[in-house]
Amino acid sequence: MKKLLSFTLALVMMLSVSVTAFAATINQDSNPKTVDTEITTSIAPTYTVTIPADVNVSFNATSTSFGKIEVTAAQINPDKCIKVALTTDGTLNNTVDATKVIPYTVNAGATAFTSATYLAAGEKTDLTINITQNDWNSAYAGDYTDTVTFNVSYIDR
Incomplete structure (x- = not known):
C-alpha cells in the first residue's frame, strides 16, 4: 500500500510541474516555409x-502673470484630446462688502481664455489677469478675492 501511494504521489508531482508550451508550427511540405506571429x-x-x-495681483497692475496651463505628460488615444476649461464670474469681491467688486479677465494673449484643447506633452497656454486702469481707479480700499475653477477632461476630438 505504501508503494502504491508513493508511486501515485510521485506521478502527481511530475505531472504538476509540466508546462505546456505553445508555438507556431511549420509544415515541412509547405512552400515557402514561413509563419506569421503577432505581438501586441x-x-x-x-x-x-x-x-x-x-x-496676488498688485494694486494698479493692469496685467499680472497668472502662470500657465501645461500638459507635462501625455499618452492619449489618437481620437482624443485633453480639454481644460476655466470658469469664473470675473469679479474680485471685497471681503468686507460683497457689493464692492473689481472686474477682471483671464487672458491667453490678447483674448479672454475660456478653454483650450491639448494633444501632447509640452503644449501650454500662458495666462494673465487683466484689470483696466479705470476699474482700479473706481475700486474701494480693502482686500479682494475670487476663485477660478479649472475643469480638466479627456474628450473626443
Missing part, C-alpha cells in the same frame, strides 16, 4: 496637467 501591447491613456497656483 496595450497602453492605458494617462496625462498630467499643471494649472496656475494662487496669485
Whole structure:
C-alpha cells in the first residue's frame, strides 16, 4: 500500500510541474516555409496637467502673470484630446462688502481664455489677469478675492 501511494504521489508531482508550451508550427511540405506571429501591447491613456497656483495681483497692475496651463505628460488615444476649461464670474469681491467688486479677465494673449484643447506633452497656454486702469481707479480700499475653477477632461476630438 505504501508503494502504491508513493508511486501515485510521485506521478502527481511530475505531472504538476509540466508546462505546456505553445508555438507556431511549420509544415515541412509547405512552400515557402514561413509563419506569421503577432505581438501586441496595450497602453492605458494617462496625462498630467499643471494649472496656475494662487496669485496676488498688485494694486494698479493692469496685467499680472497668472502662470500657465501645461500638459507635462501625455499618452492619449489618437481620437482624443485633453480639454481644460476655466470658469469664473470675473469679479474680485471685497471681503468686507460683497457689493464692492473689481472686474477682471483671464487672458491667453490678447483674448479672454475660456478653454483650450491639448494633444501632447509640452503644449501650454500662458495666462494673465487683466484689470483696466479705470476699474482700479473706481475700486474701494480693502482686500479682494475670487476663485477660478479649472475643469480638466479627456474628450473626443
